[in-house]
Amino acid sequence: MNAFLKLIAPSPxxxxxxxxxxxxxxxxxxxxxxxxxxxxxxxxxAAPATVTTFRLTNAPAVRRLRLPxxxxxxxxxxLFPRVGAFVQRVLVxxxxxxxxxxTLAVLEAPELAAQLARAxxxxxxxxxKLSGTRASYERLLRTSQEPGTISPNDLERARAEMQADQAxxxxxxxxxxxxxxxxxxxxxxxxFSGTITARNVSAGALVGPGGxxxxxxxxxxxxxxxxxxxxxxxxxxxxQWLQPGAAVPFTVPAxxxxxxxxxxxxxxxxxxQTVRSELVEMDVPNADGRLKAGMYAQxxxxxxxxxxxxxxxxxxxxxxxxxxKQAQVVRVQQGRAQWVPVxxxxxxxxxxxxxxxxxxxxxxxxxxxxEQVPDxxxxxxxxxxxxxx
Numbered sequence: 001m002n003a004f005l006k007l008i009a010p011s012p013x014x015x016x017x018x019x020x021x022x023x024x025x026x027x028x029x030x031x032x033x034x035x036x037x038x039x040x041x042x043x044x045x046a047a048p049a050t051v052t053t054f055r056l057t058n059a060p061a062v063r064r065l066r067l068p069x070x071x072x073x074x075x076x077x078x079l080f081p082r083v084g085a086f087v088q089r090v091l092v093x094x095x096x097x098x099x100x101x102x103t104l105a106v107l108e109a110p111e112l113a114a115q116l117a118r119a120x121x122x123x124x125x126x127x128x129k130l131s132g133t134r135a136s137y138e139r140l141l142r143t144s145q146e147p148g149t150i151s152p153n154d155l156e157r158a159r160a161e162m163q164a165d166q167a168x169x170x171x172x173x174x175x176x177x178x179x180x181x182x183x184x185x186x187x188x189x190x191x192f193s194g195t196i197t198a199r200n201v202s203a204g205a206l207v208g209p210g211g212x213x214x215x216x217x218x219x220x221x222x223x224x225x226x227x228x229x230x231x232x233x234x235x236x237x238x239x240q241w242l243q244p245g246a247a248v249p250f251t252v253p254a255x256x257x258x259x260x261x262x263x264x265x266x267x268x269x270x271x272x273q274t275v276r277s278e279l280v281e282m283d284v285p286n287a288d289g290r291l292k293a294g295m296y297a298q299x300x301x302x303x304x305x306x307x308x309x310x311x312x313x314x315x316x317x318x319x320x321x322x323x324x325k326q327a328q329v330v331r332v333q334q335g336r337a338q339w340v341p342v343x344x345x346x347x348x349x350x351x352x353x354x355x356x357x358x359x360x361x362x363x364x365x366x367x368x369x370x371e372q373v374p375d376x377x378x379x380x381x382x383x384x385x386x387x388x389x
Contacts, residue, residue: 048335048377048378048379048380049337049372049373049377049378049379049380050379050380050381050382051330051332051337051366051367051368051373051379051380051381051382052366052367052368052381052382053332053364053365053366053367053381054313054316054364054365054367055362055363055364055365056310056312056359056360056361056362056363056365057361058361062302062303062311062348063237063240063302063303063346063348063349064300064301064302064303064348064349064352065237065299065300065301065302065303066298066299066300067231067232067233067234067298067299067301068231068232068296068297068298068299069229069230069231069232069250069296069297069298069299070229070230070294070295070296070297071227071228071229071230071252071284071291071292071293071294071295071296071297072227072228072229072230072293072294073194073222073223073224073227073228073293074223074224074225074226074227074228074283075192075194075221075222075223076220076221076222076223076293077191077192077220077221078217078219078220078221079104079188079191079217079218079219079220079221080208080217080218081107081185081188081207081208081218082182082185082208083107083109083112083182083185083186083208083209084109084206084207084208084209085107085108085109085112085186085206085207085208086107086108086109086204086205086206086207087105087106087107087201087202087203087204087205087206087207087218088105088106088107088108088203089105089106089203090104090105090199090201090202090203091103091104091105091106092104092105092196092199092219093196093199094196094197094198094199095195095196095197096195096196097193097194097195097196098190098193098194098195098196098221099190099193100190100191100192100193101189101190102189102190103187103188103189104188104189104190104196104218104219105187105188105201105218105219106186106187106188107185107186107187107188107207107208108186109186112179112182112183112186113183115179115182116176116179116180116182116183118179119172119175119176119178119179120176120179122172122175122176123169123172123173123175123176125172126165126168126169126171126172127169127172129165129168130162130165130166130168130169133158133161133162133165134162134165136158136161136162137155137158137159137161137162140154140155140158141155188218188219190221191221192221192223193223193225194221194222194223194224194225195221195222195223195224196219196220196221197220197221197222198217198219198220199218199219200216200217200218200219201218201219222293224286224289224291224292224293225285225286225287225289226283226284226285226286227283227284227286227291227293228281228282228283228284229248229250229262229281229282229283229284229297229299230279230280230281231279231280231281231282231299232272232275232277232278232279232280233267233277233278233279233280234276234277235271235276235277235278237303238271238277238278240303241264241267241278241280241301241303242264242301242303243264244264244265244266245263245264245265246263246264247261247262247263247264248261248262248263248264248282248299248300248301249261249299249300250262250282250297250298250299250300251297251298251300252291252295252296252297252298253295253296254292254295255290259300260284260291260297261284262282262283262284262299263282263283263284264280264281264282265281265282265283266280266281267279267280267281268280282299309345309354309355309356310354310355310356310357310359311348311352311353311354311355312329312352312353312355312365313351313352313353313367314347314350314351314352314353315351315367315368315369316329316330316365316366316367316368316369317329317342317344317353317355317369318369318370318371320371326341327341327342327343327344327355328340328341328342328369329342329355329357329359329365329366329369330365330366330369330373331359331363331364331365331366332364332365332366332379332381333364335378335379335380336376336377336378336379337366337373337374337375337376337377337378337379338375338376339375340357340358340359341357342355342356342357342359343355343356343357364381366379
């Protein structure tokens with residue numbers, strides 16, 4: 001028993017070795033623990049965001065409208081015959097350019113010639129009778145200068161007969177003039193200079209009252225050297241329309257890429273009850289005849305807005321999910337993003353909107369703004385790319 005205890009009793013050398021082993025184990029344990037749980041590191045600053053910007057200017061915000069319009073002739077008329085007659089000659093055709101007073105067609109109506117001859121005969125007969133009664137009255141008047149030769153009653157009767165014949169002459173002259181006017185209708189003339197756009201008769205056709213087709217005009221005449229550009233302005237913009245004399249650009253599908261100009265001349269001064277719009281007209285010079293009446297057009301108009309309004313791209317305005325009614329723009333100031341609360345106004349075009357807020361000319365705003373650019377983050381402004389890249 002004593003021998004066994006002496007065998008398991010630690011020797012001084014064994015004790016020192018055991019202590020060294022325990023110390024080494026603690027050092028290794030501390031190293032492994034540090035490897036599994038790394039020490040907390042300081043957060044690194046976020047990299048600057050690259051943005052494209054634009055600067056606000058002093059130019060007032062304008063509302064750009066693109067409205068449908070139609071080109072119409074400055075003057076247009078359908079020519080109908082005043083009397084029933086046969087067409088004797090047609091002197092123009094579709095596309096003919098005519099001047100004011102030019103003869104377009106000649107008609108014939110024998111009954112009108114007979115009527116004119118009768119009226120002339122009545123007028124001549126009335127004049128002859130008046131000549132006789134006037135001579136008789138003047139003779140009686142000279143004779144009555146001798147007292148007791150002519151009864152006053154006879155003299156008065158002769159004067160009344162002369163006055164009646166004078167009235168008959170005037171009536172016959174009026175009838176003759178009316179017959180002449182009807183005969184003048186046998187010659188169809190152009191009421192103004194322009195172009196014949198339709199011809200519906202030929203020689204030998206019966207036209208006018210009692211004709212085969214009284215509803216069809218003989219000719220259609222248009223003056224297209226100046227065109228009327230008619231635009232229906234919606235109610236929302238009717239009160240902000242341009243002043244008379246303003247130049248208005250427009251385009252037509254027939255000439256893509258080209259812009260024409262009309263001059264605002266007149267407006268209806270009331271809204272249509274059916275479509276709630278005001279009809280506005282522009283005069284378009286068309287001496288070369290390139291534009292045609294009946295063409296559809298697109299009118300481009302810039303209307304003024306409120307004096308304090310600022311126009312920005314729609315992409316520069318955003319709202320956060322937690323405040324959807326509060327709009328924001330991002331202003332770049334001293335290399336950092338600054339959120340600026342604004343209030344959205346009317347849409348000026350598909351990609352431009354009016355905003356109201358603490359903005360001033362010269363402010364640099366982010367063109368493509370979103371909540372991905374936090375307030376206060378440092379930003380880098382991207383350089384504009386050259387054209388064609």
